[in-house]
Amino acid sequence: MIPHAPIGEVGSSLANKTSGWRIFIPVFNAELCNGCGTCETFCPEGIVHKIEGGDTFAADYDYCKGCGICAAECPKDAIEMVLEEK
């Protein structure tokens, strides 16, 4: 039974992994990355973050929809959009 209105647990949208929406996947090249964070700023989903213990960036592939904005904005061309085989 569903409730009378679309009401659910806080954070339950995390269960909806949107990786399946993706056709191209951003591949981050740590050697070209200068750590500026432009990709993190421009990601419309808020899922690009600095990697733990490092100065470069990576996307959370569970939720990345493959829009390519990070790759388009990167001033060092350090992000490549690659066709993802599934």
Next chain:
Amino acid sequence: MTGELKSGRQVVEGSYAVAHAAAMCRPDVISAYPITPQTHIVEDLSQFVADGVIDSKYINVESEFSALSALVGASAAGARTYSATTSQGLALMHEVLFNAAGMRLPIVMTIVNRSMSAPINIWNDHQDSVAQRDTGWIQIYIEDAQELVDATAQAFMIGEDPDVSLPVMVCMDGFILSHVFEPVDLLDQKDVDDFLPQFLPVRALDPDNPESFGMFVDPAYYMDFRYLVEQAMDASRSKIEDAAKKFESSFGRHYGGLIDTYHTDGAEIILVAMGSLVGTLRDVVDDLRSKGKPVGLLKIRAFRPFPIDEIKKAVAGAKVVVVLDKNISLGTGEGAVTTEIKAGMYNGDISVPVIGFVIGLGGRDIPVTTVQRIVEKAEDVIRNGIAAESEFVDLNHSHVRV
């Protein structure tokens, strides 16, 4: 001004009457953006708040979209909420209207009916609210200032019923009702407190027990939520009737529930309308009945949910149904009420010819003589059959080629 709002019979503007009625229902939160001809309602309410005679929270906003969005949040938190708007303002709320209904939030909003731009025009017809008929809001159309007061109190009772839990539009004709002064029995605070139970939301936002409201729903669930709104609409039918009856037992006034009828028994011609036009039609029916003509009147109070069963029952014995629509569904050639009555009768066990008249758009006057000419056309339908299913009334032939 300080102290309490006066109750009892007074000569007041229709806008004041509705502001007073809304105030008596003790809304926790009011949010609205001023727009002609709704302005006096929100001016009166903001004055009540500024004077400290009601303790509602009044949220000033920069648009109608924000006004209704603010109330969605407040209602989700369990507040009783009220707004008022019209025309372009209602159109700007369009997206939020769906959200309020889909999240099952019983916001009450007065719609001061006005035409839609373009061409821009501030006068009355029903295009603004009729165009919002698929959003999931209950819609009640009002005949006079007293009914407006009484239906406002009923609207909170209907919408907040846990079996309904839907927002309600109380639709009043711009200027014709909003700016007219007439004697009105203003509600007494204690009487309204006795009539209207406290708002107990089915679920409410609670920081100690956090939940997500209006969350993402995928194809496995979406359709079922839409079905639940339709079920709630259906449940509201009996609640609209009940609220009218409860109001009558408390206050002694009744305007019908989903519909009202006037001399429909034995009527061969039944006129159908919504809003203040019904008052004009009562006079026409009185006049024609005094001349022995079998004419009756059906007033549609609830356009959503659409009371097709009640309408069919009321017109079953008639020879022709004449619908006066203050709206036009462009591309169909007729008003929405005409279309829906015809559609509702199509597979049924009664078959009465229905003709529609698009009338009074953008505030064009509807004199008694015009209605009399329409009745003559209806008499012609009885004699010779339908010549035109729908037509525009009182077009100015020097303005358009017809």
